[in-house]
Amino acid sequence: MKMFLRGWVLMGLILLASAAGAVELNDVYRQLGDYKIVATGGIRLYYPISAEQAVPRVVSGFVKVREQLLQSFPAQRQFEATVILNDHDDRISSSSDAEFDWINLGMFEEIGVLSTRAYSLEKRFAMSLANIMILRTLAASSNSWRRKLAILAVPQWFMDGLALKYAFSLDSIHFSRLLDMARQNRLYSLDQLNTILSQPTMIQEEMRFQAHSMFEFWSQKYGKDSSIALLKNIMRKPGEFNRKFREHYGVSLNDAYKAYLDYVCDKCNEFKEKSESQVVEIEDREIGGHFFRSLRNVSPDERVWVSSRRYSTETYDLFYQKGDKKPVILLKNVHPLLLVDEFSREIYIGKYTVNRARQRSLGLHSVTPEGRSRCLASAKGSFKPLGKQFGRIFYTSLSSGITRVMSVDPEFKNSTRVEYAFPKAVHPLDLALSKSCRELFYTVETSDFKKRLIVVSIKGDDREEKPIELYASSGDIGSLQFGEDKIWFAAEKDFYTRQLFSLDLEGFVLEKWTQLPGGVWDINFSNDKIELITLNRGEFWKTSISSQAPGYKSEEVVQPVEVEIPELNPVRGEKYRSEFNTSYWKPLMSEDEEGYVFGIYSYRTDRLGRSNIVIAPQYGIESKNWGYMGLIMQRFGQIKATATVHDTVREKNYLDQDYFERSKAKVIDVQYPLTLSTTVSVGLDLTERSISKYPDPTTKPLPTVGKDHSLYARVNHRAIRTEPYYQVFPRKGRTVTASYKRGNEIFDGEMNYDSMSLRWNEYFPLRKDWVLTARTVLAQDDKKDGIRRPDDLSLGGTDFMRAYDSSYKYGDSLRAFSLHIGHPVRVRFPRFISWVYNEFMIAELFWEMGDVKNQGSFDWRYDCGLELRSQLLLFKRIPLILRVGYAKQNGYDKSNTYFEVDVSDVADLL
Secondary structure, three states: OHHHHHHHHHHHHHHHHHOOOOEOOOOOOOOOOOEEEEEEOOEEEEEEHHHHHHHHHHHHHHHHHHHHHHOOOHHHOOOOEEEEEEOOOOOOOEEEEOOOOEEEEEOOOOOOOOOHHHOOHHHHHHHHHHHHHHHHHHOOOOOHHHHHHHHHHOOHHHHHHHHHHHHOOOOHHHHHHHHHHHHOOOOOOHHHHOOHHHOOHHHHHHHHHHHHHHHHHHHHHHOOOHHHHHHHHHHHOOOOHHHHHHHHHOOOHHHHHHHHHHHHHHHHHHHHHHHOOOOOOOEOOOOOOOOEEEEEEEEOOEEEEEEOOOOOOOOEEEEEEEOOOOOEEEEEEEEEEEEEEOOOOEEEEEEEEEOOOOOEEEEEEEEOOOOOEEEEEOOOOEEEEEEEEOOEEEEEEEEOOEEEEEEEOOOOOOOOEEEEEOOOOOOOOEEEEOOOOOEEEEEEEOOOOOEEEEEEEOOHHHOOOOOEEEEEOOOOEEEEEEEOOEEEEEEOOOOOOOEEEEEEOOOOEEEEOOOOOOOOOEEEEEOOEEEEEEEEOOEEEEEEEEOOOOOOOEEEOOOOEEOOOOOOOOOOOEEOOOOEEEEEEEEEEEEEOOEEEEEEEEEEEEOOOOEEEEEEEEEEOOOOEEEEEEEEEEEEOOEEEEEEEEEEEEEEEEOOEEEEEEEEEEEEEEEEEOOOOEEEEEEEEEEEEEEEEOOOOOOOOOOOOEEEEEEEEEEEEEEEOOOOOOOOOOOOEEEEEEEEEEEOOHHHOOOOEEEEEEEEEEEEEOHHHOEEEEEEEEEEEEEOOOOOOOOOEEEOOOOOOOOOOOOOEEEOEEEEEEEEEEEEEOOOOOHHHOOEEEEEEEEEEEEEEEEEEOOOOOOOEEEEEEEEEEEEEEOOOEEEEEEEEEEEEOOOOOEEEEEEEEOHHHHHHO
16 A cells, blocks of 8 residues: 555656646745845845846936935935846746835846736836835834734725826826726726735736726825825724725715716717727637737738737737637747748747746747747847848847847857847837848837837948937837838827827828727738737737728928937945844734634844744644744755744644644755745654643543654645636646655654655636536555554544544545535625625535545545635735535435634735
């Protein structure tokens, strides 16, 4: 039997090595390598040495953003903004640390994506810094309790919308999504806005855009300082946000929301009149939707495009279709911009891979319609093919904050070369090449987040010529394309959304081609048509217009002018040495298998997360006893070493006897990420067990006490498709934990045993939101000298065999299997519990079988039942997961009803 279990464990490890997923363990460390520090102009910047050339430009941009925000937050002039830069191609672009008011930013800018991930580094910094300044208005980071309470007191949509309002004005992305929502009567209610953290990427962005628009309207109607005044006073009565809103805005939150709806309705009517002249006809509905763009023809009856239809986030796959056949995936996890060579029938596109540092890296690939792919340029940041000339593929390289135009010969290895390197002060956000690949068109962003269109010659003879500014927009410019001796682009001008324009390079005549309500997000020329991607009903679709003549007024633009490249002040950084920040008396709340644990903890952490120290006194509600936990963590590259000591008392159950066990442990753990989804841990566990309170009466044996010293190894794997509420209802993927533990006499250990286990959950999506789940647990103990462990294998309770009492049966060999089929259900709670908002609920039927034994054959037991799982918002702020179930034993009349509350999300908030 042991050989059988080892085979299962081995098979699990083999499958884990090749598995890939979406929601990952996220145990990969991202601030690898040597770092430097520079402090100037109210910015304290931590940056990798690889990005040193770009730092003067980055610091200059950040200082301008900070000065702009200080006009709204003058009291925070003494606050030094701390920013940590990451130099890799990962899609994690920005985050804020509410504990110490740090900002983490990825330097890579995803040209061509359709969400706010396309924002510039400066724009992402503005959003993060505005959020930090709002948090500091609520409470200082040094006052952890007050800061946490304030965050719970103010709705998340309020914080996010306010941060966007102070960061920058409504832009084309915001207006397009907002007007699309209003046209389709999809504006979110206040209750729906409260669920913002649980929504998929696009809905989260729509909610933030709506909140941003609400604040723009409210500031004009009720006073621009009302929101800040509310934040400064909310802590006087943190449970009365609605009353405080009325005090500072002069109207109730509901009335202010209704006034906003009326405003949006009027705005929609205004836009409807302007857009009625152009009929929008959605084409190719079978391939559009979600995040969708780059539809290109390979031949008259072959086409390719990128789409995120398999994901709920903006993650793209490359699709290919011939005639009316079913589309097939050529490449997964690609960048959305591509180039088709109709002569060779090859598609050139950037593809994400995982490098040795366990970080995603973009490389340029070619793929044929038959699915044969090869990597042409593996250097990080190689993407967006621009054209083909002289047998070479021209493409964009964005590495360590420096942008270059590169080329590669597909027929030869190691044939990359630099065609043009942008000056260090220039930061292009979109690029296009002329047909001859000699003129480079690009856009840059001004300090007030407006765009400029510029052209420069990249011919060897003309490289000394200065760049020339062709057009200055009052808003955004993107989707650059060269065609018919014109530069085509989508820009904001007189319609708040991005519309199609062309600029004649001879007479410098600007022609407007569209007035689409959903704007223009991609351009492609196909015979006598111009194919466009536009926004409709929250998703991106194809439409087309004639290429014969524009239907709108043309105008001459200001004559082009030469662009002066600014001189940047040099920045001298100092080598980073560990800097520690300390937080005292932070609230602690956790839950173990025996009940809730409350306490406080203090920790000291390295600025780059390379080491930390935690000390936490704890109090167990069930045990009514104090304990403590101490932890030291140190990183060595991707290896994380942790030493932990703890002394706790917990209530446990053994052979149907409740008792209290005191556990004093010293644990050394070493962890390493095998992949983005899989980590392996090995360690030494020195635990001394004793019984602090015996059951009364004691009628059966209790676990062996003494020194339980062991060596262990564990593999954790999580690869679940990213979707809303995946913690409550995973829909595709798997979670696996395989472990081995050996108790021996090391350091005078007194218990000898071998323990192995494999826990595997697999999730299969079915039609119409049904999901089939298969769960398996295999475990085997081999104990010597008749020892009894408190971790003896058992069944029953709320995990496996739920129709039976908790730990109804013990043994040394356990097998358990279950099948579940679940579906979301809609349940509206009655008014008398309106303080509980039901975000999401599923109903799941399950069937289980299992047994645990000491010897002989398995005597299988069976049960079946129904479980309801729901994600709730208490007081429309505090997230909880609730499990309620009923299970009945097969062949018996006995049944069991169980109820469980998961407070892990509350613990995360604290």
